[in-house]
Amino acid sequence: MSNSVYQGICELVHKHSSIKLGDNKQTMLTSRLKSRLLQLGIKSWDEYYRYISQGQNNAEIHTLIDLVAINHTQFFRERQHFDRLGSEILDQILAECPGAASKLLAWSAASSTGEEAYSLAITISEHLAKQAGPKPDWLVYASDISSKAIKAATTAIYQEANLNLPQPQFLQRYFKRGRDIYESKCRVKPEILDHVKIERINLFQESYPLPAQLHLIFCRNVLIYFAQDSQSQLVSRLHHMLTPGGFLVIGHCDSLACFKHDFQSLGGGVYRKSS
Numbered sequence: 001m002s003n004s005v006y007q008g009i010c011e012l013v014h015k016h017s018s019i020k021l022g023d024n025k026q027t028m029l030t031s032r033l034k035s036r037l038l039q040l041g042i043k044s045w046d047e048y049y050r051y052i053s054q055g056q057n058n059a060e061i062h063t064l065i066d067l068v069a070i071n072h073t074q075f076f077r078e079r080q081h082f083d084r085l086g087s088e089i090l091d092q093i094l095a096e097c098p099g100a101a102s103k104l105l106a107w108s109a110a111s112s113t114g115e116e117a118y119s120l121a122i123t124i125s126e127h128l129a130k131q132a133g134p135k136p137d138w139l140v141y142a143s144d145i146s147s148k149a150i151k152a153a154t155t156a157i158y159q160e161a162n163l164n165l166p167q168p169q170f171l172q173r174y175f176k177r178g179r180d181i182y183e184s185k186c187r188v189k190p191e192i193l194d195h196v197k198i199e200r201i202n203l204f205q206e207s208y209p210l211p212a213q214l215h216l217i218f219c220r221n222v223l224i225y226f227a228q229d230s231q232s233q234l235v236s237r238l239h240h241m242l243t244p245g246g247f248l249v250i251g252h253c254d255s256l257a258c259f260k261h262d263f264q265s266l267g268g269g270v271y272r273k274s275s
């Protein structure tokens with residue numbers, strides 16, 4: 001792949017996702033795209049670049065973004081965030097955030113294949129089950145730019161060996177074991193699926209199809225893929241999406257240290273919008 005084609009593809013990826021591919025990603029991109037060229041019957045990188053760039057080939061641009069997006073995730077990844085949800089954050093949200101006592105709204109904003117959103121849903125379900133008195137309705141929005149990841153999140157079938165659940169009883173409580181060809185796999189149970197709404201969202205699209213009255217946003221391990229000005233712009237949009245007193249949680253490889261924002265830091269990647 002010539003340098004100019006690589007730069008052209010990087011610009012397309014950036015324009016449609018804000019993902020910034022550095023010069024060191026050329027080998028990764030080449031190896032991931034090779035089989036795509038074979039599939040399309042395209043014989044050269046120049047031809048592929050013409051194919052994808054001419055006339056805004058949106059379907060192919062989505063496929064390209066699927067190929068460059070790093071979807072690594074896990075159930076209850078960075079477990080301390082879920083522990084803090086259960087021990088302090090959810091109680092604070094329910095007591096202090098407008099609207100949360102009637103309907104608690106959370107968003108897993110780069111949910112990849114769904115594990116983060118379902119971990120959030122399980123944590124909320126567990127927390128509310130322990131609460132005395134009337135319980136709020138609740139919903140977790142799950143979104144990602146990758147259509148492939150969204151499809152997997154919607155299917156909600158996972159290898160049992162990869163579940164990494166904090167409590168063994170969660171397996172039976174929240175997952176249905178597969179049989180025959182699905183042996184060794186599990187599907188999230190309907191009582192959780194009913195509380196998770198999944199859709200493809202580019203964090204940089206013009207507007208989000210979500211209410212700007214969210215109480216909790218998980219936006220973890222994704223900021224790192226964007227340039228600093230894009231991160232700053234995104235964090236201020238997330239601030240706007242939260243109710244007063246709402247929480248933002250970022251991942252261990254993300255940081256808000258290099259730009260100004262309006263959140264109060266509570267440490268460990270947890271931030272709060274002032275009430």
Ligand SMILES: C[S@@+](CC[C@H](N)C(=O)[O-])C[C@H]1O[C@@H](n2cnc3c(N)ncnc32)[C@H](O)[C@@H]1O
Nearest residue numbers: 017069071073110112145146202203220221222
């Ligand atoms: C490393 S995964 C993180 C998954 C999960 N949040 C976690 O921490 O386990 C990063 C995800 O961000 C998604 N992503 C990258 N750019 C995006 C964008 N512009 N809008 C929405 N999602 C994006 C990728 O598709 C990928 O699934």
